[in-house]
Amino acid sequence: MAPLSHYLVLSGILFTIGVMGVLVRRNAIVVFMSIEIMLNAVNISLIAFDRYLGQHDGQIFSFMVMAVAAAEVSVGLAIVIAMFRNKPTINLDEFNLMKW
Amino acid sequence: MIPAPIVDLVSLSPVIVLSLFAMGVLILDLFIGKDKTVLVFLSLLGLFLAAVSSLAKGTGPIYSFSNSYVVDTFSIFLTFVFAISSALAIMLSVSYNKEQGIKIGEYYSIILFCTVGMIVLASSADLIMIFLGIEIVSISLYILAGIRRTEKRSNEAALKYFLLGAFASGFLLYGMALVYGATGTTHLKDIASVLASSEFKTSPILLMGVVLLVVGFGFKVASVPFHMWAPDVYQGSATPVTAFMSVGPKAAVFAAFFRIFVEGIPNISDYWDTILCIVAVITMFVGNLGAIIQDNMKRLLAYSSISHAGYILVALIAKNSLGMSSLLFYMLAYAFMSFGAFAIIIILDKQNGDNLEVKDYAGLGFKHPVIAVCMSIFLLSLGGLPPFAGFVGKFYIFSAAVKEGYITLVVLGVLNSAISFYYYLRVIVYMYMKEPEGDYQVQPSLAPFSLLVIGIAVFGTIELGIFPGPVISWTMN
Numbered sequence: 268m269a270p271l272s273h274y275l276v277l278s279g280i281l282f283t284i285g286v287m288g289v290l291v292r293r294n295a296i297v298v299f300m301s302i303e304i305m306l307n308a309v310n311i312s313l314i315a316f317d318r319y320l321g322q323h324d325g326q327i328f329s330f331m332v333m334a335v336a337a338a339e340v341s342v343g344l345a346i347v348i349a350m351f352r353n354k355p356t357i358n359l360d361e362f363n364l365m366k367w
Numbered sequence: 368m369i370p371a372p373i374v375d376l377v378s379l380s381p382v383i384v385l386s387l388f389a390m391g392v393l394i395l396d397l398f399i400g401k402d403k404t405v406l407v408f409l410s411l412l413g414l415f416l417a418a419v420s421s422l423a424k425g426t427g428p429i430y431s432f433s434n435s436y437v438v439d440t441f442s443i444f445l446t447f448v449f450a451i452s453s454a455l456a457i458m459l460s461v462s463y464n465k466e467q468g469i470k471i472g473e474y475y476s477i478i479l480f481c482t483v484g485m486i487v488l489a490s491s492a493d494l495i496m497i498f499l500g501i502e503i504v505s506i507s508l509y510i511l512a513g514i515r516r517t518e519k520r521s522n523e524a525a526l527k528y529f530l531l532g533a534f535a536s537g538f539l540l541y542g543m544a545l546v547y548g549a550t551g552t553t554h555l556k557d558i559a560s561v562l563a564s565s566e567f568k569t570s571p572i573l574l575m576g577v578v579l580l581v582v583g584f585g586f587k588v589a590s591v592p593f594h595m596w597a598p599d600v601y602q603g604s605a606t607p608v609t610a611f612m613s614v615g616p617k618a619a620v621f622a623a624f625f626r627i628f629v630e631g632i633p634n635i636s637d638y639w640d641t642i643l644c645i646v647a648v649i650t651m652f653v654g655n656l657g658a659i660i661q662d663n664m665k666r667l668l669a670y671s672s673i674s675h676a677g678y679i680l681v682a683l684i685a686k687n688s689l690g691m692s693s694l695l696f697y698m699l700a701y702a703f704m705s706f707g708a709f710a711i712i713i714i715l716d717k718q719n720g721d722n723l724e725v726k727d728y729a730g731l732g733f734k735h736p737v738i739a740v741c742m743s744i745f746l747l748s749l750g751g752l753p754p755f756a757g758f759v760g761k762f763y764i765f766s767a768a769v770k771e772g773y774i775t776l777v778v779l780g781v782l783n784s785a786i787s788f789y790y791y792l793r794v795i796v797y798m799y800m801k802e803p804e805g806d807y808q809v810q811p812s813l814a815p816f817s818l819l820v821i822g823i824a825v826f827g828t829i830e831l832g833i834f835p836g837p838v839i840s841w842t843m844n
Contacts, residue, residue, distance in 0.1 A: 275548075275572075282541060289534050298530055305537035309544050316548035324553045325544075328495050332540060335502045339533055342509050346529050349513060350522040359530075362523045365599045 274315030281308035295347055295357040299340075306336050375431030378438045380420040381446055381486050388413025389479035396472030403464075403472050407816075410457050410475045414482065418450035421486075426844055434554045435493030440844040444695045445489035445622050448702055449615050453482045455706045455820050456611035462814030463607050463713050467515065474514055478611065481507035485619035492630075494543045494553040497623045501539065501587065504616050505532045511611070512604045524603025531586065531596040539583025545576030546632070555631035562634040577632065577639050581646070584627075587620045588676045590646050591653040598657075601669035606716065609665060610709035613672045618698040621679055625694060629686050636686060643684050644776055650677030651783040658790045664712050664723050667790060668705070671749060674787060675701060678764055681780055685767040692842035693763035699838065700748075700756035700831050707745040707824030711738060714811045714821075723809075725794055730803035735811060739798045741825055746791040748828045751784045756831035763839070 281304055288301025310329040317325025347357060354361070376383065392406050392413075399405055421443050428439040457478060464474065484503025491497045509532065513525025547553050549572045550561045582593065589597040601609045628639065654674025661667040682694040712723055715731075715738070732739040748755030761784060765777045831838060 282537075285537065289530070295526065295530070299533075302530070302533045302537055305534075306540065309537065309540045312541075312548065313544045316544065320548075320551045322551070324495070325547060328498075328544075328547070328553065331495055331499055335499065335506075335536075338506055339502070339536075342506050343529050343533065346509060346513050346522070346525045349516045350526055353517065353519050353522055359526075362526060364520050364523050365602050 268318075271315055271319045275312055278308045278312035278315070281305075281311065284308075293359050295350075295359055298359065299343055299347075303336060303340070306332055373431055373433065375429075375436075377423050378429060378431045378436060378490075380423055381417040382483055384420050385413055385417040385479055385483045385486065388416070389476045389483065392476040392479060393473060396476070399472075401470065403470070403475070404461070406472050406475045407457055407461055410479055411454055413479060414450045414454045414457075417482070417486070418447050421446040430492065430556075434556055435496050436490055437492040438490060440842065441622070441625075441691065441695065442486075442490040444842055445618060445698065446486050448618055448695075448698050449482050449485045449489070451699075452611065452615040452618075452702045452706065453478055455702070455710075455823065456607050456615075458816040458820050459610060459706070459710055459713055460605075460607040461816045462812060463605065463716070463817075466716075466812065467605065469514060469605065471514065474511070477507050477510050481511070481611075482615065485615050488619040489622040491623065492555045492626065494547060494555070494627075497627065498540060498543060501620065501623065502536065504619055505536065505587070508532075508612055508616055511608045512600055514608060515605055520603040521605065522603075524600045527596050527603075528600045535583050535586030535593070537583075538579050538586070542576045542579030542581075542583055545572050545579065549573035549576060555626060558631045559634065562632060573635070574638055577635065578642070580627065581639065581642055584620065584624045585646060588617055588624065588679075589673050590650040590676050590680060591673065592649070594650070594653065594673050597673055598661075598666045598669040601672070602663060602665045606665065606709060606713045609669075610706050610713075613668070613709075614698075614702045614705050617672070617676065618702075621676075621683070621694065621698070625683055625691065628683060629691070633686060640684065643680060644773070647677050647680035647684060647776065648779050650674065650680065651780060652677075655783050655786045655790075658787070661790070662724050662726070664725060664728075664794075667725065667794075668708060668712075671787065671790070672705070674783065675749075677783070678761060678780060681768050681773070681776060682764045684773060684776065685764075685771050687767060687771060688843070689763070689767040689770060692839065693760065693767045695842040696763055696831075696835065696839060697760035700760040700828070703824045703827030703831065704745050704748045704755075704757055707741065707821060707828060708749065710817055710820045710824060711742045711745070714738070714813060714817050715809050716812075725797055726801075726804065727809055728794055728797045729801040730798075731809070732799035734809075738811060741821055742798065743795050744825060744828055746794055748832065750788045750791040752788075754829070754832045756828045756835075759832055759835045 285301045285305030313325040313329045424438045488500030509529045512528045515521035549570050550558045586593040658670035682690045748757035751757045751761045768777050
C-alpha cells in the first residue's frame, strides 16, 4: 500500500491546478470544470484518510460530495444557459455591468 | 459491523415539515394557473408549522443520528429566526413579483428549501451535515439570485455568485477533509475531545485545515478579503431575494462557523484567534468605508451587511456563552432592521428601474412622512443608536468581547459604529433636508403584504430595543 503522503501530495497538486484554473482562465465553462477538479481533489484526500484511519466516515463524505457536485453542475449549467440567451458569450471578462 | 444510528424523527420534524410543504408548493403550482397567492399562504403556513415543531424536543441538547444532529436552544432560536426571515421575504415578494413580472411558482418552494438547508445547518454537529447544509442553502441561493431570467444584471449576479460560491465550497471542503484527517473523526464533539487530549495540536495538516475553513467560511459570510461578490450579487438580484440572502443564510453560515470553531476546535484557539481578529477588524473597516462612497441603496446596504458580518465575528471571537447569546440576539435584531430597510426600498422601487439611488430619497420626508420615519428607524438601528434593537445587539456583542479581554477589538468596533453613522445619516439628511431635483417622482406602491412587513419590522426593532429582556433570557438558556 502506498503511504498516505503520496495521496495527499496528489490531492494537493490537483487542488492547486483547480485553483489556478479558476483564477487564470476566463471561459465560464472551464472555470466551472476547474471547480470540479478541486472537489475531486478533496475526494481523493478524503478516501485516502479514510483508508489510512480504517474508518467509513470519509467514504460517506465523498459520496455526499459527489451528490452535491452533481446538483451544483445542473444549477450551474442552467445559469450559464440562461445567461447565454441574453448575451451570447461565456467570457467572464464581458460580464461587467456592475462594478464597485 | 456498523451499529445502526438512532433515528429520531421528532428532532428532525422542522426539516421534514418544511420539506413536505416545499414539495407541496411545487406540485400545487402545476394546478393553480397564473395567480400564485395560494402558494404564499401555503408557504407561510409551512414556515409557521416548522417553527412550532422545533419546540417538540424541549431545550436540552439532544443528539441524534449518531451525534450528527443536535437540538438545543441555539438551533431552536435560529429556527425561529429563519422562519421569521423567510416569511418576511415571501411577504415582500408578493407585490414585487407582480410588478416585475416574475410569475414563477417555484420561487416560493426554493425559499422553503433554502430554509430547510438553514435549519439543517443550525442543528448540525458533524462536518458532513454542515457541508450538506451549506450546499443546500447555497444552491438554492444561486437559483434565487438568477430568478429574473431575462434580466442581464440578474444573470450576472447569479453567475458571479455561483462561481465564487462553488470556489469557496472547494476551500471549505478541503479544510473539512484535512481536519477529518488530522483528528480521525467528523463529529464536532469527538473532534473537541481528541484535541483536548493529544499532541495533534500542532500537526501541520490540522492547522492548514483550519486556515482553509476560515477562507471557506469567510467567502460564505462575505467577510473581507473574500467579500468582492457581495455588492454585485446584492445589486443584481431581485430586491426581496437580496433581503432574504442578507439575513437568513448569513445567520445560518455563522451558526455553523460558531459550532465548528467554538464547539469543535476551541482547544487550538491560539492559532485561529489572531486570524479571526484581523479578519473582523478589516471586515468592519472595509464594509463601513466602502458604504460611504456608494450611491445605490442596495449596494450601500450590501456594504453595511459586510460590516455587520464583522461585528458578528467579534461575538464569535469572544468564545463564551455571552458571545453565543449575543450572536443569537443580533441575528434576530438584524433580521428586523434589514428586512425593514429593504421593504422600504421595495415599495419605493420604480417600475423596472430597480436602481434607486440615494438622491432619489430627497424630499421623501415631506411627501411621505410615515415612510421616512420608518426608514430612519431602520437606518438608525442598523447604525446602533439607542433605543433600537441594533444598539442592544451591539452592546451585548461588545460586552461579551470585553469580558474575555479583547479591548482593542471592541474599541475598533465602536469606532466603526461611529463611522457607519456617516452613511446612514446621509440617507436621512437626503430625506429631510434636501429638495428633490426637478419634480418629485417616486411613488410608493403600498401593497398590504409589504406594509405588514414594515409594521412587523418597526415593531421588532423598537420592541427588541426597549424590552430585550425576554429574548435575551431565552438565548441565555
